[in-house]
Amino acid sequence: MNPVVRVRDLVKAYPSGNALDGVSFDLEANTIYGFLGRNGAGKSTTMSIITSQLFATSGTVRVFGEDPYENPRVLGRMCFVRENQKYPESMTAAHALRAASLFYPGWDHDVAEQLVADFRLPLKTKVKKLSRGQLSAVGVIIGLCSRAEITFFDEPYLGLDAVARQIFYDRLIADYAEHPRTILMSSHLIDEIAGLIERVLVIDGGRIIMDETVEEATSALTRATGPTAALDRLARGHRVLERRTMGSAGALVFHGIPSEAASETASHAGVRLESVGLQESIVHRTAAAATATGPELSPSSMEGALS
């Protein structure tokens, strides 16, 4: 495999602490990635550094094998849709789209026109007068229509209603199917994008804690409900992430999948087994990762991460 993006040991230090603390991962060509993690985990910082809009303190980034810094050969092949994109004061949505169409050689005018209609985006209104959702629509249109080989969407859905988000997801799948490319999308609406993405990258506390396929992520954990005695037998040897009990019955979430024989025994004892969805898996594993590095995280730094 020949990755289109290679990130190694990326550190971004601020006086208040490290926003990135040794981030390494690869992005393969023609794959849609979900870039997930809590607020302040380092998602936007990582994307900004890859697209050369921010400097790393240390570490390396290679895009198509080259250093992206002031490198038009690779920067023109990437599109970064920022969550808080700023536009010049007097610009209208029409201007913003036109500017993007000039910058990206693969720009699709027809799809852009269709999306403007679908999102009911007012083209003549000044960008600063647009609502949060309309601003996001501008970003989504630019991200999709640029057809850049590598596209970064940073929380592209902010302010978009459920109908508009579905339009975005449907158009993304349709366009990606016709024009495969690499897409890295950060999102907190994990279950909403679970079907769209092939791989998940989860960042927490400035480090990558998960880098796997969606299937691997959703088959990593098991939820078992039933009589507690049978649950305890079943979970023996597995790392338990959550345990809830009510009388003599309970529910467990644990790492791994029990063997066929163990599952059989448990189910005869009245235990029901389920896989755990992507969003919940990530919540459990993020919490587990935080506990593993627990002593380093003081309550005050947690507050910082939440803001």
Add this chain to the structure above:
Amino acid sequence: MIEEGRALFLQIAESIENSIVDGSLAEESRAPSTNELAAFHRVNPATAAKGLTMLADKGLLTKRRGIGMFVTAGAREKLRAERRAVFAARFVEPLMVEAATIGLNAGEVIAMVKDRAAAVGAQS
């Protein structure tokens, strides 16, 4: 053993199998393409492709170069046989477990099955 929340590509493969079994997707006809499946089920095309590949590996679909995937002749009967083989384990066993829990014996269940079968037969 895990029944719920199965992988998306399995669900997609199963939806195509269902169409083959109920005859809505006829043998020798063209199966939906990767992109059609991706758009319909709102999933990544790679996931849809994996579902199709699985069916091709099972011999239910046949690839015709440049045109797409087609339902193999005999696929319907093959699937029906496969499902008959697991019918007892998949449907009858949980039925009898529930029957035992609420105190119904096999005879009573059989009577109910006959009763329902007659009702369904009258409807169709």
